Amino acid sequence: MVLLTMVLTKYAVIDSIFFSNLSFKNYTLIHTTYLGITLTYYQFTLLALSILSITAGGYIINDIFDIEADKINKPLKVILEKSISKKKAWILYYSSTILGLFLGTYLSFTIENSLYSFFFIGTILVLFLYSKYLKKTLIIGNLIVSLLLGLVVLITVIFNEPKAHNSNLLEVISNMATSIRLLLITITYIVFSVLTNLIREIIKDIEDINGDLKIKAKTLPILFGRKRASKVAFFFCAVLLVFLLIILQSLIKEYVLLTYGILFILLPLLYFMYKLWSSQSKKDFSLLSNLMKVIMLFGILSMVLFRLK
Template identity: 30%
Template sequence: MTAGETGRGLLELTRPVNVIAASVLTAIGSFVAGGITEEPVAVAAAVAATGLAVGAGNAINDYFDREIDRINQPDRPIPRGAVSPRGALAFSLVCFGASVALAVTLPLAALAIAGINLVALVAYTEVFKGLPGVGNALVAYLVGSTFLFGAAAVGQMAPAVVLFLLSAIATLTREIVKDVEDLEGDREEGLNTLPIAIGERPALWVATGLLLVGVVASPLPYLLEYFDEAYLAVVVPAVAIMCYGAYESFADPTAGQRYLKYGMFLAAVAFIVGRAATMVAIA
């Protein structure tokens, strides 16, 4: 195996698309908290720490899943021989170490979030992944916490708390719908997801109930006067799309989770628009 193939394998272990997405979410959290221009060094450190932590978490998950992947995902770096199990573990530890080194330069609240997330990333595969709903909840927390981490990095968590909650709820809803979509394959692999444990339709009703909590909470940034009407103008259609996704998931989980993803993206845009409009009004 050449050095180039090994390098490509290590990059694949990190799931670059996931790394970029999580880093962008952290940057959005900092922007919503008003720290992009005021604390650019802290924002850069938080974004880099997030990317390294996500890459490390994905790599160590592949290390733990290497035997399953030899059957289900033989083209992944470890099964195909591009990276050895020991090499993947060492790479993950180096990335984790670099992430911690960056996190310790940030405020205490950001450091605490980073510490909790690092433990969660390591424990996900071995401890939580096989527990019905718990693995979904952990993934939802990790996605939502990227916004909170970005805000904490600039010392202004309050504006991002609602964004964290809404993102976590929407992610949990989508994770449950995805498990319904993957029901047959998961059952064949012996997994115990929420739809397998309680049934397909009850799981979808759980997902819908969670989303409704998010819908009720979505006006809070406006009611708390963090943002003005510009936020509402974007978040209302975002919520409508997500509600339609939850409805559609009962007939077609694949289409339903796709609409949920679109709505989540638009909801993130709503926070960006809300913060930008506030900055313009202040100026």
């Protein structure tokens, strides 16, 4: 999902906005001249590998700290202490994380933006703190991991936004308008990613309440009960619904995007909310978690439509 988000953000959204009418000889658009795409294919590959390595490290460290809870929540899917020892898991964590940090820092210095390396350092620290402490806290852990998912879109845009060469006022205005459009699209996908993942994280906490009780976590369903936690998730669904309606309203003349949004995102969300209101069992919440993953996937795939316009 992370790799798909990065690839579509760059090659479907950014390229379609900046280079749809591109003259490949001098990177010239109508009224707009660009010095070129910030990242080459090689550099983008480094960025993707860096993010994927850090993400993999996050999953590993999360499994290490969650092993006792996972033995209860998903006993058949536990790998640690069965197929792989804790010691080897720690080695994999350090190897993956250090590789991701090295690649990200190297790329930042290569493109002469060394401050960008703090994105990778900060993400690693936050993932560790999340797995060790914050995951057990009320809503904070859910929000942090959701923001990190939205950060994938932001980092991809920041690293890949073309550098503009402004030779006259018309080009300045054109460049500004294009950048504002990209900013609005970026914010839209970040908000969508954060809200959908936040809802899914709450659903997963409800689903995993038994294992979380053993590790003395203070998640939403543990402190307030499954029913109230599901109503909180429903509230965020309502927020997401209002957000989607606003976005769809703005796409009233973009028939393809509008139709796609209604059929593959809005209607599944309404069905999700309907099922959420009456869900009670672990199986119900497991199905809801998978359904939200499908909604998230369709949201990401909507980026392809920018390429087809």
